[in-house]
Amino acid sequence: MNDKMVLGLVVVAGFIGTIVAAPALAHSVGDFLIIKRAEVTTNGELDATLITEGEIPTDGSEGAFGYGVLTNDGDAILVGTTHAGVLDSEEQDYILDPIWHNHLVRLGDVEQCKEDPGVVDITWQSPGEIEINDNNAEITDVPTDEFEGWHSITGEELSMTLGEDVSNVVSFRLDPVFDEENGLQAVCVTDITPAEDIDVNQRGGGRESSSVGSESNSRATTPTNPNSAST
Numbered sequence: 570m571n572d573k574m575v576l577g578l579v580v581v582a583g584f585i586g587t588i589v590a591a592p593a594l595a596h597s598v599g600d601f602l603i604i605k606r607a608e609v610t611t612n613g614e615l616d617a618t619l620i621t622e623g624e625i626p627t628d629g630s631e632g633a634f635g636y637g638v639l640t641n642d643g644d645a646i647l648v649g650t651t652h653a654g655v656l657d658s659e660e661q662d663y664i665l666d667p668i669w670h671n672h673l674v675r676l677g678d679v680e681q682c683k684e685d686p687g688v689v690d691i692t693w694q695s696p697g698e699i700e701i702n703d704n705n706a707e708i709t710d711v712p713t714d715e716f717e718g719w720h721s722i723t724g725e726e727l728s729m730t731l732g733e734d735v736s737n738v739v740s741f742r743l744d745p746v747f748d749e750e751n752g753l754q755a756v757c758v759t760d761i762t763p764a765e766d767i768d769v770n771q772r773g774g775g776r777e778s779s780s781v782g783s784e785s786n787s788r789a790t791t792p793t794n795p796n797s798a799s800t
Contacts, residue, residue: 601622602621604762605764611733633652634652634740635648639739641736644675645675646676648741651668657722659693671696682746687757690720698710739763743757
């Protein structure tokens, strides 16, 4: 398992390279981060279709960003991300690979992120699939029950559960914090923006809810527990 243990160093080097090669990290929210509609279905697995206002970049030109699905009954968040310059996924072939991929993550209070949540746990494995086509992001076959893997940075074993009670769909940017002596200190999640319209079909529980309101979405971006949209 030695390969896993060096991932932290790879990520440190990658983030520094991203800061130099992708100044778009500091850009304001682009139209590809405006989710006009999100359709989510759960039935043992989660499938989601996200329709954005603008075309979704796939070449790494817009830095590190992604989309997330939050639930009330899990202990993790599903995210689909792209970030050339950061090697943190089994789907990437090399450190500058901007291929879209999924993670399960846990967020928490991280000192360096101040008011923004920071990444605490993140899977090396990419649960399910994600495909980008113009302004559509298609996420399929993501398990909603217990998922076992290992931490993308530390190599430690992880167990996470996404859950099926979907409460919010958001877009975000990733902002790494590092210093010259110790390298990567934190990964902050910024510019969190809720989808304008969400339709959820929870088949397994016989529950269907449509068009989650923008007011509830707004509250869900800053929950007490950042891995859930409950308030």
